[in-house]
Amino acid sequence: MRDIEYLRLLSKEFPNSRKAGAEIINLRAICALPKGTEYFFSDIHGEYESFSHLLRSSSGIIRVKIEETFGNMMSESEQLELANLIYYPREVISRYRHDETASSKLLHEHQKIAINRLIAICRVVSSKYTRSKVRKKMPQDYAYAIDELLHLDMSDANKKLYYNEIISGIIEIDSADEFIIALCELIQNLTIDSLHIIGDIFDRGPRPDLVMEEIMNFHDVDIQWGNHDIDWMGAACGNTACIANVLRIGTSYNCFDALEDGYGINLRPLSMFAAEVYGDDPCECFRPHLLDENKYDSVNPDLAAKMCKAISIIQLKLEGQLIQKHPEYKLDNRLLLDKIDYGNGTVTIGKKSYKLNDTNFPTIDTADPYKLSDGEKELMRTLRLSFIHSQLLIRHVQFLYSHGAMYRVINNNLLYHGCIPMDDKGNFICMETRDGSFKGKELMDYLNVKIHDAFFLDPRDDADRKQDAVDLMWYLWCGPRSPLFGKDKITTFEHLFLRHEKELCTEKFNPYYKFAAKEECADKIIKEFGLDPEWAHIINGHVPVKTKKGESPVKAGGKLYIIDGGISKAYHEQTGIAGYTLIFNSHHLALAAHKPFVKGAENTPTIQITEKTKKRILVKDTDVGKSLQKQIEDLKDLMSAYESGLIREKY
Structure with missing residues (x-):
C-alpha cells in the first residue's frame, strides 16, 4: 500500500x-x-586570487583543451591569450576596448575570431554532457544562439552561411562582448562538473570571505570541514576561545581586510585596549607576517603586534578555563600560565625551566592567571557580539553546515580533512566525551551531530548539551584526538614565548600519518567506511606535502592522496609548489601541481596522470547513476x- x-x-x-x-x-x-569531472581542493587558507584562478582555469585543463583543439594552428602566445580571455573575459575585453590603436573594423574582426575559437573549445568541453544539461548552464539571453552554434553541421553550405550570420548579427548589434563573456563562463562551468573542498578555507591568506563567495557561487560543491573552518564556525557559535584564536591568527597574518572589510568585525575596541595596555611594549614576538597588503583596513605593524599580543594572552586564559572545565579533554599539559615564574621570567614544562622570550604580562593575576581582567572581559563581550551578529559570517557558516560534514563517501572515494585517530599500533583510538567513547567512523558520525548542535540546538531545549557542543568546537580545533587536528598537542604558547626552543615547538603527527601510508592500513580505513578497497581511495589534506624534499602526495599504493601542497603563501617555501588539485574524470585520476600565482602570466600547473581507470567510467557507475x-x-x-x-x- x-x-x-x-x-x-x-x-x-x-x-x-x-x-x-x-x-x-x-x-x-x-x-x-561519461561521468563528469570532479575536482578536489584542500587547504585554500584564504588565498582568493590563486583559488579563483584555479577554478577559472580548471587547474590547467582549459589550457590543455586549447592545445588539443588548435595544436599547431595557434602559437604559444596566442594560446595563452585565448586562455586568459576564458579565465578573465571582462578584464581582457576592457583592455582591448581601451586600446586606442584598434579600429572598429579590427575590433569586429577580433571579436569574430574570439567567438569562433570559443565555440570550438565549448564543443570539446560540452561533448560529455546531454544537450539539455549544457543548455541549462547557458545564460538565458544567449542560450538559443549558443545552442545553434554548438550543434550546426558546418559541412552544409547553407548551415555555414546561417552560422556566419548569427555571429555577424551578434557583432552588428554590439552584443559581442557580452556574448564572449557568456561563452567563457560556460566553458568554465562545463569543465568542472563537481567540486570537493577537503577543508581549511580560512586563516593565513588575505580573503577567506571572498573564497567562500566563490565556493557558494559554484553549481555543485561539498565541503569536508578542516580544523581552521571549525575554529571560525565555533567563533560564529559564540565560543570565545575560538574567537580569540581567530583574531590571533588574523592579526598575526595581517588579515585586517578579511576581518573588518569582509566580515565587519569591529576591531577598534581591541586596538584601543592593546594600545593602552601595551603602549610602551614593542611586542617583538608578535609582529605580523606581511605576506599580503591590506587594501581597505591597513594597520600599522607596531599596533598589529600589540593587538596580537593582547588577544593571545586572552586566548591562553580562555583555553585554560575550558581545559579546567572539561577534564575529559585531558589537556592539563597545555595549562602553562600557572607554570610561569613571573619574577624571573621562566616557565616550567615537565621537569625543566625555560627562559621566556617575553616577560611583560600586565593583565595576568599571578594568583589566578586564567582569570580575565575587567578590561579583557568587556573586550571579549564586545568582540563576541561582533562575531555572532556578523551577517556575512553567519551566511557563510550556514553554507558550511548545509554543504559540509566531517567526511563524505562519493564515487568510491572517502573524503576527510585530517585523519582517523590511531594509536602506535595502528588501531583506531577512542575520543572521550560526555556521551561516551567513540572511534573510527562512529566518532566521525558522532562529531557531525555535536557540530550541528553547537549552531542549531536551541539552548532553551537543552542548555547544557548546547554549551557542551559549543565548547567542543574549540577541542576539535586543537585537541590531540580530534580527527581534524591530528597532532599530539598545539604549541601556541611555545611559538609565542619559547620560539627559540625548536623541540618544544614541534607538534608530532598522529600515528595515522605513518600507518595510512601503508596499503593494508588504508584498506582498513576504507572498509571501516563501507567501501571496497579494490576500487576506493582516501583523499585528505591538512599536512603540507614537501615536494621539494621528494615527498609524494600519493601513498599506500595509490589508495591515499594527501593533497595539501601549500596553496597558502605561508607554505610555499616548505613545499616548493603552490598546492595540488586532484582531478578525477572518466578516464583517470590526475594531480595538478600549481605554480605560485602571478596574474596574466603562464600559471598552468604541471598535470600528471596517477591512475588510469580499467574502463571508461560512465554515469551509471557513479552514485548519481545508482x-x-x-x-x-x-x-x-x-x-x-x-x-x-x-x-x-x-x-
Whole structure:
C-alpha cells in the first residue's frame, strides 16, 4: 500500500505511460554518458586570487583543451591569450576596448575570431554532457544562439552561411562582448562538473570571505570541514576561545581586510585596549607576517603586534578555563600560565625551566592567571557580539553546515580533512566525551551531530548539551584526538614565548600519518567506511606535502592522496609548489601541481596522470547513476501500475 501511495505521488509528475517511458529513455541515455569531472581542493587558507584562478582555469585543463583543439594552428602566445580571455573575459575585453590603436573594423574582426575559437573549445568541453544539461548552464539571453552554434553541421553550405550570420548579427548589434563573456563562463562551468573542498578555507591568506563567495557561487560543491573552518564556525557559535584564536591568527597574518572589510568585525575596541595596555611594549614576538597588503583596513605593524599580543594572552586564559572545565579533554599539559615564574621570567614544562622570550604580562593575576581582567572581559563581550551578529559570517557558516560534514563517501572515494585517530599500533583510538567513547567512523558520525548542535540546538531545549557542543568546537580545533587536528598537542604558547626552543615547538603527527601510508592500513580505513578497497581511495589534506624534499602526495599504493601542497603563501617555501588539485574524470585520476600565482602570466600547473581507470567510467557507475537507476525502476513500476489499472492514466 505504501508503494502504491508513492507511485500515485510519482504519477503527478508523469501522468501516463508515454511520459514515464520518455523519462526512462532520457535517464538511460544519461547513464550511458561519461561521468563528469570532479575536482578536489584542500587547504585554500584564504588565498582568493590563486583559488579563483584555479577554478577559472580548471587547474590547467582549459589550457590543455586549447592545445588539443588548435595544436599547431595557434602559437604559444596566442594560446595563452585565448586562455586568459576564458579565465578573465571582462578584464581582457576592457583592455582591448581601451586600446586606442584598434579600429572598429579590427575590433569586429577580433571579436569574430574570439567567438569562433570559443565555440570550438565549448564543443570539446560540452561533448560529455546531454544537450539539455549544457543548455541549462547557458545564460538565458544567449542560450538559443549558443545552442545553434554548438550543434550546426558546418559541412552544409547553407548551415555555414546561417552560422556566419548569427555571429555577424551578434557583432552588428554590439552584443559581442557580452556574448564572449557568456561563452567563457560556460566553458568554465562545463569543465568542472563537481567540486570537493577537503577543508581549511580560512586563516593565513588575505580573503577567506571572498573564497567562500566563490565556493557558494559554484553549481555543485561539498565541503569536508578542516580544523581552521571549525575554529571560525565555533567563533560564529559564540565560543570565545575560538574567537580569540581567530583574531590571533588574523592579526598575526595581517588579515585586517578579511576581518573588518569582509566580515565587519569591529576591531577598534581591541586596538584601543592593546594600545593602552601595551603602549610602551614593542611586542617583538608578535609582529605580523606581511605576506599580503591590506587594501581597505591597513594597520600599522607596531599596533598589529600589540593587538596580537593582547588577544593571545586572552586566548591562553580562555583555553585554560575550558581545559579546567572539561577534564575529559585531558589537556592539563597545555595549562602553562600557572607554570610561569613571573619574577624571573621562566616557565616550567615537565621537569625543566625555560627562559621566556617575553616577560611583560600586565593583565595576568599571578594568583589566578586564567582569570580575565575587567578590561579583557568587556573586550571579549564586545568582540563576541561582533562575531555572532556578523551577517556575512553567519551566511557563510550556514553554507558550511548545509554543504559540509566531517567526511563524505562519493564515487568510491572517502573524503576527510585530517585523519582517523590511531594509536602506535595502528588501531583506531577512542575520543572521550560526555556521551561516551567513540572511534573510527562512529566518532566521525558522532562529531557531525555535536557540530550541528553547537549552531542549531536551541539552548532553551537543552542548555547544557548546547554549551557542551559549543565548547567542543574549540577541542576539535586543537585537541590531540580530534580527527581534524591530528597532532599530539598545539604549541601556541611555545611559538609565542619559547620560539627559540625548536623541540618544544614541534607538534608530532598522529600515528595515522605513518600507518595510512601503508596499503593494508588504508584498506582498513576504507572498509571501516563501507567501501571496497579494490576500487576506493582516501583523499585528505591538512599536512603540507614537501615536494621539494621528494615527498609524494600519493601513498599506500595509490589508495591515499594527501593533497595539501601549500596553496597558502605561508607554505610555499616548505613545499616548493603552490598546492595540488586532484582531478578525477572518466578516464583517470590526475594531480595538478600549481605554480605560485602571478596574474596574466603562464600559471598552468604541471598535470600528471596517477591512475588510469580499467574502463571508461560512465554515469551509471557513479552514485548519481545508482540514484538514476532507482528512478528508472520506480518509473517501470509506475508503468506497470498504469498497465494493470491500479493507477488511472491522465492525458
